[in-house]
Amino acid sequence: MRRARATPGARPTLEDVARLAGVSVATASRVLSPGTREPKPDLRDRVLAAAGRLSYTPNANARAIARGGTDIAGVIVADISDPYFSEIAAGAMRVADEHGVLTTLADTRRDPRREIAYLSALHGQRARAVILVGSRVRDPEVNAELDRELAAYRAGGGRIAVVSQPRLDADTIAIDNRSGARALATGLYGLGYRRFAVLAGPRDLLTGSERLSGFRSGLAAAGVELGRGSVVYGEFTRDGAYAAATELFAASLRPDCVFAVNDVMAVGVMAAARDCGLNPPDGIGIAGFDDITTLRDVVPALTTVRIPLYEIGAEAMRRVLDPSTTPGVRRVRCEVVIRASTPRRSPEAR
Amino acid sequence: MRRARATPGARPTLEDVARLAGVSVATASRVLSPGTREPKPDLRDRVLAAAGRLSYTPNANARAIARGGTDIAGVIVADISDPYFSEIAAGAMRVADEHGVLTTLADTRRDPRREIAYLSALHGQRARAVILVGSRVRDPEVNAELDRELAAYRAGGGRIAVVSQPRLDADTIAIDNRSGARALATGLYGLGYRRFAVLAGPRDLLTGSERLSGFRSGLAAAGVELGRGSVVYGEFTRDGAYAAATELFAASLRPDCVFAVNDVMAVGVMAAARDCGLNPPDGIGIAGFDDITTLRDVVPALTTVRIPLYEIGAEAMRRVLDPSTTPGVRRVRCEVVIRASTPRRSPEAR
DNA sequence: CTGTTAGCGCATTCAC
DNA sequence: GTGAATGCGCTAACAG
Numbered sequence: 001m002r003r004a005r006a007t008p009g010a011r012p013t014l015e016d017v018a019r020l021a022g023v024s025v026a027t028a029s030r031v032l033s034p035g036t037r038e039p040k041p042d043l044r045d046r047v048l049a050a051a052g053r054l055s056y057t058p059n060a061n062a063r064a065i066a067r068g069g070t071d072i073a074g075v076i077v078a079d080i081s082d083p084y085f086s087e088i089a090a091g092a093m094r095v096a097d098e099h100g101v102l103t104t105l106a107d108t109r110r111d112p113r114r115e116i117a118y119l120s121a122l123h124g125q126r127a128r129a130v131i132l133v134g135s136r137v138r139d140p141e142v143n144a145e146l147d148r149e150l151a152a153y154r155a156g157g158g159r160i161a162v163v164s165q166p167r168l169d170a171d172t173i174a175i176d177n178r179s180g181a182r183a184l185a186t187g188l189y190g191l192g193y194r195r196f197a198v199l200a201g202p203r204d205l206l207t208g209s210e211r212l213s214g215f216r217s218g219l220a221a222a223g224v225e226l227g228r229g230s231v232v233y234g235e236f237t238r239d240g241a242y243a244a245a246t247e248l249f250a251a252s253l254r255p256d257c258v259f260a261v262n263d264v265m266a267v268g269v270m271a272a273a274r275d276c277g278l279n280p281p282d283g284i285g286i287a288g289f290d291d292i293t294t295l296r297d298v299v300p301a302l303t304t305v306r307i308p309l310y311e312i313g314a315e316a317m318r319r320v321l322d323p324s325t326t327p328g329v330r331r332v333r334c335e336v337v338i339r340a341s342t343p344r345r346s347p348e349a350r
Numbered sequence: 351m352r353r354a355r356a357t358p359g360a361r362p363t364l365e366d367v368a369r370l371a372g373v374s375v376a377t378a379s380r381v382l383s384p385g386t387r388e389p390k391p392d393l394r395d396r397v398l399a400a401a402g403r404l405s406y407t408p409n410a411n412a413r414a415i416a417r418g419g420t421d422i423a424g425v426i427v428a429d430i431s432d433p434y435f436s437e438i439a440a441g442a443m444r445v446a447d448e449h450g451v452l453t454t455l456a457d458t459r460r461d462p463r464r465e466i467a468y469l470s471a472l473h474g475q476r477a478r479a480v481i482l483v484g485s486r487v488r489d490p491e492v493n494a495e496l497d498r499e500l501a502a503y504r505a506g507g508g509r510i511a512v513v514s515q516p517r518l519d520a521d522t523i524a525i526d527n528r529s530g531a532r533a534l535a536t537g538l539y540g541l542g543y544r545r546f547a548v549l550a551g552p553r554d555l556l557t558g559s560e561r562l563s564g565f566r567s568g569l570a571a572a573g574v575e576l577g578r579g580s581v582v583y584g585e586f587t588r589d590g591a592y593a594a595a596t597e598l599f600a601a602s603l604r605p606d607c608v609f610a611v612n613d614v615m616a617v618g619v620m621a622a623a624r625d626c627g628l629n630p631p632d633g634i635g636i637a638g639f640d641d642i643t644t645l646r647d648v649v650p651a652l653t654t655v656r657i658p659l660y661e662i663g664a665e666a667m668r669r670v671l672d673p674s675t676t677p678g679v680r681r682v683r684c685e686v687v688i689r690a691s692t693p694r695r696s697p698e699a700r
Numbered sequence: 701c702t703g704t705t706a707g708c709g710c711a712t713t714c715a716c
Numbered sequence: 717g718t719g720a721a722t723g724c725g726c727t728a729a730c731a732g
Contacts, residue, residue: 057503059474345702363727379728418708707727715718
């Protein structure tokens with residue numbers, strides 16, 4: 001005899017529904033699982049009614065194990081409270097929703113170790129696809145371990161996409177940080193700026209490095225060099241930038257333009273400039289990167305490099321959800337947007 | 351004879367590990383499941399080695415069904431790309447992570463129907479707990495359906511918390527919008543403002559309504575009324591506010607202070623004011639609500655009402671994850687923060 | 701301490 | 717078209 005289904009706090013099962021409807025579990029399953037050829041209307045209705053009366057909700061785990069797969073996609077980001085990531089996540093979740101797949105979002109708090117741990121957890125969940133978004137790092141050990149985890153996940157049929165740098169053995173959407181930064185440098189030079197400083201973010205993050213090196217090469221093409229002391233590393237955050245910029249402004253070299261490798265940092269620079277008695281954009285131009293929506297109305301309007309964040313997230317999700325896409329590297333171009341934070345600098349002011 | 355485990359693309363199972371290690375599945379399970387009393391070191395090592403060689407990753411779904419529960423928490427937000435929600439989500443995910451539970455985040459795109467659908471999906475996933483973040487609505491039908499789904503979920507042992515208004519039959523963290531807005535009104539009045547306008551967000555969202563009514567009551571206490579035409583409803587977004595404010599400034603009534611019911615909207619108002627030839631904060635004060643981190647450096651600095659977003663998310667997650675908390679309503683106070691966007695208004699200017 | 705076995709809830713072959 | 721039986725991968729009694 002089977003265990004009585006009297007236990008309160010226990011969820012109704014398919015068997016309960018079938019019993020109440022007076023049919024077999026097979027029939028109940030057929031009614032409740034979309035896709036199968038549905039039973040006769042009268043049985044159908046009875047099953048539906050029974051399910052309704054019981055507030056039956058199919059156990060997705062059981063379904064997953066019976067079918068050997070889930071309709072879950074994972075998105076792993078470095079910091080969801082950073083608009084850069086939340087916009088990408090929004091785009092990805094939008095597409096996932098349109099495909100009827102649920103998204104599990106994980107926040108690594110910028111710890112590569114946690115990135116690996118989450119990927120493994122998602123693998124355990126048998127997520128259909130995972131998107132890794134966030135700067136790659138230099139640490140070879142971390143990369144190796146991540147690659148191993150990636151391989152295992154893919155071996156099991158998981159689809160994966162990476163948004164950032166093509167450093168991993170996976171389908172990746174590469175943001176063209178380098179050429180964007182280079183174009184920005186060229187533009188700023190054209191506006192008359194000559195003495196640059198760069199807030200480059202953490203040393204080991206590729207995103208910052210790429211933007212820095214692109215910027216540098218753009219400058220070099222114009223015959224300008226970044227003097228020593230004019231590149232400052234620090235946290236990828238507003239506060240990190242504020243601190244670094246304060247230090248920068250206290251030093252003797254007087255830049256006429258500061259490039260922060262992302263918008264959030266640029267805002268920190270602007271605050272620091274003000275607190276140092278400067279009055280941006282007078283005498284000091286400030287530029288960022290990303291073109292974060294939330295920051296589009298700051299004054300003076302921020303010169304930056306626009307990245308189609310939302311669309312990138314959407315595209316990444318589309319790729320992992322579509323079985324026919326062949327993994328590869330898709331480069332996304334960025335677009336320089338000159339705004340009021342870097343006004344033309346008159347020659348005599350130099 | 352059992353099916354050969356040669357199929358490529360198939361994930362290794364516990365049985366594979368056990369066979370390779372030369373032990374029973376039970377032993378393998380014990381080694382691989384933390385918490386159980388571990389077998390002898392030598393067996394232990396063999397199992398671990400086998401698991402490593404196979405890149406074995408436990409099937410969380412099977413584990414869930416065998417144990418009758420998961421370590422997944424759900425967070426349902428209205429719009430993850432809105433800093434308000436992403437900060438709350440960040441706080442919640444932080445706590446979840448500390449408890450070793452994965453977070454499934456869902457974005458309703460401000461559609462209450464989707465909120466219900468996601469709750470149901472999370473229920474199906476047998477998530478341990480779910481947090482609903484976002485304004486409640488008026489629509490009684492939607493509320494009833496949501497309450498029903500909530501009841502079913504809870505009946506199955508799920509824990510639930512709501513962040514916003516105590517409108518649902520569930521543990522809730524209520525943000526004291528009303529008193530926060532009232533205090534803001536008082537403060538603005540004290541600064542010399544007299545002719546107010548309010549951008550109230552969508553009509554059916556409680557969050558906006560509460561802030562509006564609180565503001566109104568604060569004004570009333572000072573003997574000021576909101577004239578007709580000075581309350582404009584619209585989208586809860588920057589663009590919605592921009593449009594509404596533009597309209598407002600085009601009308602004949604000349605407010606000396608605009609209160610937007612959230613910061614993102616306030617930024618839109620500021621942009622609209624500028625585009626209408628006004629020069630905030632000269633002649634026109636602007637205030638928001640939330641004190642979004644990303645916007646803390648805008649100029650002029652935004653007068654607003656601070657809500658401990660991150661902490662609220664963390665607290666909500668703590669509550670649902672801790673079995674001993676008794677459901678109830680926890681009110682969170684807000685704090686008025688006067689900044690440069692609402693400078694003292696000299697009497698003669700009135 | 702280790703192995704055997706019976707479910708967990710559901711999808712799905714296979715007979716009827 | 718419908719039902720009975722099997723198995724998905726794992727955990728937890730229960731034996732040994």
